[in-house]
Amino acid sequence: MTTRILPAAGDPDAARALVTLLSQLPDSEPAVPVPDSTALLDTLGRLAAQSIDELPEVVLVHERIGPAPVLELIRDVALRFPAVGVVLITSDAGPALFSAAMDAGARGLIGLPLTYEELAARVQAASQWSVGVRRHLGRGAVEAPSGPGGRVVTVTGAKGGVGTTFTAVQFALAAAASGRRTALVDLDLQAGDVGSYLDVQFRRSIADLAGIQDISPRVLQDAVYDDRTGVALLLAPADGERGEEVDERAARLVIAALRARYELVVIDCGTQMTGANAAAVETADVAVLVTTPDVVAVRAAKRMVRMWERLQVRKAEDTTMVVNRWTKHTEIQPALIEKITKTRATRTPVPAAFKELQAVVDAGRVQDLDNRSTVKQALWALAGELGLLSASEAPHPRPAGASLAVRAAGPVARLRRGREG
Structure with missing residues (x-):
């Protein structure tokens, strides 16, 4: 042999x-x-x-x-x-x-x-x-890759306010609803809001695992909150200063332990680059970068991708770009963002429909978002597109009119001028 x-x-x-x-x-x-x-x-x-x-x-x-x-x-x-x-x-x-x-x-x-x-x-x-x-x-x-010990997906924001945490939460909810054993990790260590979005208060956090060299299933279970949605939550510390305890080494150990126990691990990496979330992005099977179709956010996305490449964290072509708050009248379209950042834009952009979300976000109950919401339909379709759902779950149809056409005026011209900047 x-x-x-x-x-x-x-x-x-x-x-x-x-x-x-x-x-x-x-x-x-x-x-x-x-x-x-x-x-x-x-x-x-x-x-x-x-x-x-x-x-x-x-x-x-x-x-x-x-x-x-x-x-x-x-x-x-x-x-x-x-x-x-x-x-x-x-x-x-x-x-x-x-x-x-x-x-x-x-x-x-x-x-x-x-x-x-x-x-x-x-x-x-x-x-x-x-x-x-x-x-x-x-x-x-x-x-x-198809069972426990399977996949890790990270969700990172190009800048604050682009919808990173909401996207990560909906990915995890979609995967759990499809039957996958799913964990959601809040690695936005100083400002994590996963618990607030799901109306969860829990005294344990990822910081409680930081000093442990061998994270056994029992130790891990003590730190994880099993939510009624079916998603296992590993939250950011309530005291932001404790986020410093979670360094690159700790993040790798925690991710490895979660990967061994869950079919899918969704990690909200926030918008700040730390050793911990850099390690998560590096080891992820799918690395998602969320942006909105405006000049400031797209330039921030380009900076993030370039930094990942300089630090050998992730190549641009191995990064998946999700465009949030899209409309068919948006001048900066996903195809242009893909070209500028050299990432892979998803087929499904997420529509701009904040009024659908306001009530559940204000209540801290995003799991109660109506199934008729176009935002929810788009994000759950995206979960299917990225392979996060079980094989038996068909993704929701794309919202009508989700064109990837590029228009070339106004902000587009500004972006083109700043591509090499």
């Missing part, structure tokens, strides 16, 4: 040395090395989406992979792709790191400098383990 091996090494010299040794292993098929944690997760996700049979048996992760800490990356791979054998390559082969790597889900550890004998032994052991797991669980049981 041929063993497929995916190396992950950020250092070009280390990658070359690893590939040279792997090419000497009998019955092995090494892939082209991936340079960072984002590329590794993207590659595995893309392969798993095609078929579980496309996944490599062994992933070799070098200690200097970056930007994600290597043990957190191993934990994420083990949770999302449980039949892939992960082996850590490190200069510290001591018992403390070995124990930590095993706890994270690694199937072995190789010390540096690399030797052929140790590499061959660890790859063979991890491969045999992977094959055994797949045989034991069966093909359907290890297709992580």
